[in-house]
Every structure is written in structure tokens, then in C-alpha cells.
Amino acid sequence: EAQVTQNPRYLITVTGKKLTVTCSQNMNHEYMSWYRQDPGLGLRQIYYSMNVEVTDKGDVPEGYKVSRKEKRNFPLILESPSPNQTSLYFCASRTGLAPDTQYFGPGTRLTVL
Amino acid sequence: LAKTTQPISMDSYEGQEVNITCSHNNIATNDYITWYQQFPSQGPRFIIQGYKTKVTNEVASLFIPADRKSSTLSLPRVSLSDTAVYYCLVGDRNYGQNFVFGPGTRLSVLP
Numbered sequence: 001e002a003q004v005t006q007n008p009r010y011l012i013t014v015t016g017k018k019l020t021v022t023c024s025q026n027m028n029h030e031y032m033s034w035y036r037q038d039p040g041l042g043l044r045q046i047y048y049s050m051n052v053e054v055t056d057k058g059d060v061p062e063g064y065k066v067s068r069k070e071k072r073n074f075p076l077i078l079e080s081p082s083p084n085q086t087s088l089y090f091c092a093s094r095t096g097l098a099p100d101t102q103y104f105g106p107g108t109r110l111t112v113l
Numbered sequence: 114l115a116k117t118t119q120p121i122s123m124d125s126y127e128g129q130e131v132n133i134t135c136s137h138n139n140i141a142t143n144d145y146i147t148w149y150q151q152f153p154s155q156g157p158r159f160i161i162q163g164y165k166t167k168v169t170n171e172v173a174s175l176f177i178p179a180d181r182k183s184s185t186l187s188l189p190r191v192s193l194s195d196t197a198v199y200y201c202l203v204g205d206r207n208y209g210q211n212f213v214f215g216p217g218t219r220l221s222v223l224p
Contacts, residue, residue, distance in 0.1 A: 004156075035214075042200070043157070043214035059213070090156045101147070104156025 002027045004105035006091050012111045013081055021076045021108050023091030031094045032074040033058070033102070034066060036087040043090065049074055081112040117201045122219040131188045133218050135201030138182045143205040146177060146184045151198045151217070160199075161186070188220075196222045 004025045013019055025032065033048040035058075045058030049068040063085055065077040074093075078085060091105040118136040125131045137146070145164050149157035161168055163175040163184070174187040188195055200217040 040216065042216045045213070088154070092156065101159035101162070102149075102157070104158070107154060107156055109154075 002103065004091055004093055004103050006089075006105040006108050008108060009106060010109050012113065014113050015082055016080050019078050019081060019110075021078075021089060021091075021110070023074045023076065023105060024072050025074075025091075025093040025103070026072065027093060027095070027103065028071065029093035029095050029103075030071070032068065033092045033094075034064070034074070034076045035090045035092065036060065036085075037090065037107075038087050046076070046089075081110075083112050086110060086112050117203055117215055119199075119201050119215065119218045121216060122221070124221045124223060125191055126223050127192055128190050131191050131195070131220060131222075133186045133188075133199055133201075133220070134183055135186070135203075136183045137201070137203045140181050140203055141205070144181075144203050145205065146175065146181075147202045147204075148173070148175065148186045149200045149202070149214075151200065152196075157200060157214070191220075191222045193222050193224060196220060 007022045030051050034046040035043040036046055037043045044060045046060055046064050047055055047058055047066040049055040052068050052071050055066050055068055068074055089108045092102040094102045145162055147162040148160045150160050151157040161170055161173050161175045163177050165177050168175045176185045198217040198219050200214050
């Protein structure tokens with residue numbers, strides 16, 4: 001089954017404790033992205049990657065890091081989480097070909113105390 | 114990216130047809146129009162995409178007038194399970210580098 005998986009699905013942590021949210025896709029997609037969703041603000045793109053070792057900032061990259069060492073994986077790293085990073089996070093992947101559809105993961109709900 | 118404007122919310126009853134209109138006055142020649150659906154605590158799901166005139170699939174229809182400055186997502190005979198947020202996005206096929214989701218339209222289907 002074609003899918004995007006994220007782990008963990010839920011995470012409660014404390015300020016300053018480094019964490020990583022993993023994302024993996026099994027569709028051989030070149031493009032992968034991370035979004036955060038906050039009430040009233042819709043989805044905002046954090047980082048995206050057009051291929052292995054190619055990443056770029058989205059709209060809200062501050063406080064986040066990503067890496068793309070393999071085509072299927074695109075982890076999101078919070079080196080020193082802060083309470084304003086409490087949010088619902090989605091990973092997504094797409095082929096880059098028409099139709100231009102993104103496949104989203106199930107989401108990771110992060111709470112930073 | 115062309116900016117889009119949608120109603121914030123809409124209510125409907127089961128069995129009715131729902132039309133959600135999206136305005137995109139500065140759409141560019143190469144831009145496509147794409148709609149996504151999002152249920153609570155789930156990631157958005159692709160519904161339909163079009164460039165001009167009309168596109169129909171098993172889920173919805175998308176109507177795009179000749180000037181392409183707006184588009185209308187049509188959901189036939191909605192059910193309670195169609196309650197979700199619907200997003201309209203406009204951009205060329207390579208715009209995915211920086212997808213911009215607005216607040217979307219929150220559709221509530223009532224019994």
C-alpha cells in the first residue's frame with residue numbers, strides 16, 4: 001500500500017530536549033515536505049526536499065532542521081524545542097509530475113512543555 | 114503563487130449538492146487549480162485538479178470558467194462524512210516546492 005508514515009504520532013517533551021520526527025514514503029517520490037498546522041493558520045510549509053541531499057526552506061523554517069540522505073526518508077529535527085513549536089506536524093511526498101498531488105502522512109502531534 | 118480566497122465556512126444538509134467557490138484573480142497561464150480535503154487530525158487528501166472547463170472524478174467536479182479567475186468545487190449529494198476542511202491551491206505543476214495552504218473552507222454537513 002502506497003503510504004507516508006510518521007513516527008511518533010504523539011510526543012510530549014520539554015523545552016530544550018532534542019527530538020526527531022521520522023518520515024518515510026514507499027512511493028519512490030522525489031519531493032518531500034514538512035508542514036505544521038496550527039488553529040486559524042492552516043498548513044505552513046517548514047522545509048521541503050526536491051531530491052536526495054537537496055533541501056530548502058519553506059515559510060517557517062526557524063527552529064527546525066531536516067536531512068535527506070535517502071530518497072524514502074525525510075526526518076524533521078528540533079534541536080532545542082520550545083513551547084511555540086507545539087503543533088500538529090505533517091510530512092508529505094509527491095512525484096513532481098501531473099497530477100500534482102501530495103500524499104500526506106497521518107500527522108504527529110507534538111507538545112513542548 | 115496566486116493568492117486564493119475561499120469562504121471560511123459553509124453548512125449543508127445531507128443529500129444536497131455543495132458548491133465551494135475559490136477566487137484566484139491573479140492566476141498565471143501555467144497555473145493549475147487543485148483541491149484537497151482534510152478531516153480532523155488527518156493529513157489533507159487530494160480531491161481533484163484542473164486547468165480549464167470541467168473536470169469530474171468519482172468524488173467531485175471542478176468547474177473553471179474561461180477567464181480562470183475562480184473555480185468551483187462541486188460535491189454531489191453530500192453525506193455526514195463529507196464534513197471536513199476543503200483547500201483550494203493554485204500554482205504550476207512545479208509549485209509544490211512551496212505549497213501554500215490557506216485557512217480553507219470548513220464544510221459542516223448536518224443530518
